[in-house]
Amino acid sequence: MSASATSLPGTAGETSGQPLLRIEDIRKSYGELEVLKGVSLTVAEHQVVAVIGPSGSGKSTMLRCINRLEEPNSGRIFLGRDEITARNARLNELRRNIGMVFQQFNLYPHLNARDNVALALRKVLRQSKATAYATAEKTLSRVGLAEKFTAFPAQLSGGQQQRVGIARALAMEPKVVLFDEPTSALDPELVSGVLAVIRDLKALGYTMVVVTHEMGFARDVADHVIFMDHGQIVEQGPPAQIFSAPKSERLRDFLSKGLGH
Amino acid sequence: MDNIYRYFFNLDVMRQSLPFLLNGLWLTIGIALMVIACGLTLGLGLAVVRAFQIRILNIFIIAFADIFRAIPALVILMLVYFALPSVGITFSSITSVVITLSLVLAAFSLEIFWAGITAVNPGQWEAARSTGLTFTQTLRHVVLGQAIRMVIPPLTNRTIAITKYTAIASAVSVPEILNQASTQQAQLANPTPLTLAAILYILMFLPLVFLSRYLEHHYGKGR
């Protein structure tokens, strides 16, 4: 895992790297309600993309379409050369290349931290128990939980739980990691610890898509910011442009309603 | 297919056996209502007594609950009907069934009511006692209501399950539905009366099953 030279901070990150994740015109409706009205997006290797927008604008839905927790009604999604949305896609194999971190952590309460991380290693990658545990411990240490291997989720603070959630996603060595408001369920004093972990991951060259309400974080860490509203990408660009010189009325409106909610 | 019709849905046989089965139905309903009334009353009463934490009484109450939950109802019925007469205590078959199932329901409902009483937040006791209510007043006006509301779903399920056991009355020749159906089946050499019995049972209990689903939904989710 080498810190990549291509993920230089600032606007340089904008265009660098091979396209890794490609979303082409996806649409999604729940009955009458059209939640995604044709969303297209390309994420380059080593790029960090922040997705912002008002509540109900379709951010989570877009993210969940990427690993097909939701089925888009139309449009195509590619990870490298593989089409995720293909009818015969080998979903389980594709999904292990896409890590996901949830707002509510979704840790398995009946398993301790190490087993939370090791489960997919053992069942999907068929690693031996010893190998899986070694990987799990290494990954947990990396997110600052070296002392908590055998703690159960209920014994951990929200911030620690979310770091286990991140370790669970990282352990599979995914090509891209999706974060759905990873800090929204946390007490304010625990937010910075989790954001620091994500910042470290960027330094290590991870490709990430982060839905967030933390505008300060988006501005500092993202290479590229997407503003969604009413199921569409209204505006996108480097953080400097999005936050300092918003073009659209809706984005200006959104930003003026208070940075960081 | 023809055979299924002839042996299980034979209209002639149905017509002949229906009056007998309906007699059985009323008897089953009567027994069931008696059992529910006696069983739940006794169960609630014992749970309340248990709340007073009188050592010796509690030993008996717990023993009663355990014994009547562990021994199958049919075994208890046999004891009541065939064994008690040895010491000169004789009940009619119907009374034996009512006694048996009432005791079983009492044992189960006692445990459920008691679980409800212990589950009421201790703060409720403290609050009520601090306003000067006595133990008994607190139990009666504050705790029991909450406890009962909490246990409605498991209580309904259990009551239905035990009430269904009225069918064991046929084993001591009480002429309830199943007994009537078996007799008719033997007499008419056709199992259609059994189908009829099945239909009657379903008509009788399906609404209760729906009720329990509804209650489960209504009370079960309110965590």
Next chain:
Amino acid sequence: MDQIISSYFNLSVLRQALPYLQNGLILTLWLSISIVPLAMIAGLVIAMLFDLRQKWLNALLVVYIDLFRAFPPLVLIIFIFFGLPFLGIRFSEFVSFVLAATLNGAAYFGEIFRAGIASIPRGQYEAAVASGLTPLQAMIHVVLPQAIRNVLAPLTGNIIELVKATSLASVVAMPELLRSARIAQGNTYNATPLIAAAVIYLILLWPAVRLASRLERRAIARR
């Protein structure tokens, strides 16, 4: 007092009845260890099929569950023993009884496991499949372990009920514990064998009954 001892706790009668009781107990145990796992597996399958969320399949499963919950097990047993032969369908007594009890037990287990699975937040399943587990793996390693923990109380209760339901086999003349005790009672004109059978059931199921009430209390307190 003497009369009670000689009619209910008569040692010489007990000695005579012992071989019967022993054989009866063995059949009761065989029935139990056939029925409980079969019904449990069937119930688990029902609950997992439920989770596929296919509209028609689910409707069908609900009909199955509710019908068999509305149906007294004894009625089902009589139906299978005396009804099916008219269609030329003949199983051995053992198989017939296991079939009836499994059909009945599976409905209850199905409903229990279904409720257990429904009690687990969807995010658990999503987190598991998002990390590459197949839906079946997610069910087995993530959802079920939690679901089962949530329904331990009704699960234990239902196992006890199924074991007790083996006593219904006596009605169709299968020489399980109760029937054997009744035979011994007839031979000796003494109720001691019946008491002995009751005591055997008590010993067999008492630990489970204790466990069930502990679990139930915990489950109700969690609401």
